[in-house]
Amino acid sequence: MSLSDLKHSLRKYEFPVCAKEALSRIEQLLVGRAAPSNKQLDVAMDIISEFVFCEADRRGGRDRRGGGLSPLQELQLIDIICDYLSACTNEITKNTVFLSLFGGMESQRRLKILSILASMAVSASSTPVLLAVGVWLQQMGCSSAQSLQLVENVIRDHFYLNTSNQVALKSLANSAPQFVSNFITAVTELYMHDAQGTTKLPPKNLLEIITSWVYSNPTLCMSAQLNPAALPSGSIPMAAVTPLAGLIHWCALAPLYIDDDSEMVEIPEVPMKKIKLEGETERSIVKTVTHKPLSESELYMRLHLGVLHSLRAGRRTHGPPTAVNAQHLAALAPVVQTYAHSVLKRGGKLQIDDKLQDCLDRIGQAVQVALANGCVYGNINNLLAALDTLPENRLLRIIIKTHQQII
Incomplete structure (x- = not known):
């Protein structure tokens, strides 16, 4: 069927039926044993523009009135796409x-x-x-x-x-x-x-x-x-990028931005069933157990532990590491240095600044677990050099020295 015949057949339908019919035609054009030709791709894009998103008028030109779908038609289209995706098994x-x-x-x-x-x-x-x-x-x-x-x-x-x-x-x-x-x-x-x-x-x-x-x-x-x-x-x-480097940033920097006594996070109450004893009323069967809510700082501690477990699970048994980019980890250094300069500016001492030391501890822990489990790719020498510019921290210093000797 030629492009003009295909469009003519779809123009027999009004929206939203034309959108539903268009999806099946797009599938026929693009899915097959071989990659679709440029002509097939162009036809599919024209059909999508005119019959799915209504970006063109019935003559195939741009709609000067603004085109597009009304809010109701958008919801109808979303429903059609959901149905199509749910029914598609391939x-x-x-x-x-x-x-x-x-x-x-x-x-x-x-x-x-x-x-x-x-x-x-x-x-x-x-x-x-x-x-x-x-x-x-x-x-x-x-x-x-x-x-x-x-x-x-x-x-x-x-x-x-x-x-x-x-x-x-x-x-x-x-x-x-x-x-x-x-x-x-x-x-x-x-x-x-x-x-x-x-x-x-x-x-x-x-x-x-x-x-x-x-x-x-x-x-x-x-x-x-x-x-x-x-x-x-x-x-x-496109290569899949894991969220691990970003989460390491979150967990490491959290002590610098989050107060230990910050507002608590509500956790839903969990009902605990209790054995009914003779003579007890029905209301006493269920006893509510209230979990102690976690503060933001405690949530970041738990997230940090989860990230460390994820780094262990990310160990590659074969092939190069793919979990964490060394450059992304090295990007922590200037942020921490900026905070350290602010501490010095207000007359504080870096070795006894709890927030800074917590931050450096978490960086050290994450880097150690990531390197020990072969999760880091990229220039590890540059990563260690960047970490070496950070304020003094005993754990981080041991980790840097150990891996510099290995490399």
Whole structure:
């Protein structure tokens, strides 16, 4: 069928039926034994623009009235895409169509629709959609502007307040680990970075959920690398970047920014069943056990322990290390040095500054576990040289000296 015939057949349908029909035609064009030709790709992109996102009028030209979808049509389209992804049993087919829809992302309208789709998938714990979004994050690059914008939207919708959805959020680490791994990688780009003299800290609820994810599943951070994305024929896979370096930054710098007596984080009460004794009333069967809430500093301690366990789990039995980039670890040095200069400026002593020493201890622990388990790739000599410029810390000094001798 020629392009004109294909478009003519789709123009018989009104939205949203035309969008549903278009997805099946896109699949036929792009999925096969060989990579699609440039002509097939061009046809697929034209169909997507006109019949899925309504970015062109019925004559094929740009819609001068603004085009695009109404809010109701956006929700209808999201529903159609969800149904398609849920029904698609072949991962390559699913990712091929999904990346064709959202791969370029020059359009803010498409990014808005994708953000709503991702947020709804998180709410519904929709594994097929979340896995497709996880592949999209990886292919776009978790630190790209588009990925960060999507992740910010998901955080805004789900992680600013403690909600009854916490249990569902925590379960995502088991149902969609590749998405969660890439999501955390992007999240670490948003927080704990010094921007114009201020440091943006993650919302407490987000911190609690990420801590729960990492602490309870040591292999989670490696999920995107352990489960390579099923990509269309001829595509170039982007390397999966683990969130470990970003989380090491969070945990190491937390003592510099978080007060030990900071506001407590509420943890839901857990009912504990009790054996009913003769003569007891029904109300006494269940006894509520209240967990002591964790402060932010305690959450970062737990996250730090989870990261150390993850570094041990990230040990490669064969092939080069892929978990943590030495350059990313070395980037901690100037941040810590800036804080050390502020301590000296106000007349303090570096050796007895508890916050600084806690920070250096955590850097030393993370570097030691990462190097001992063969998780670090890149220029390790430069990493050790950068760490050697940090203020005096006994643990860190021993680790630097030991690995300098080994190298």
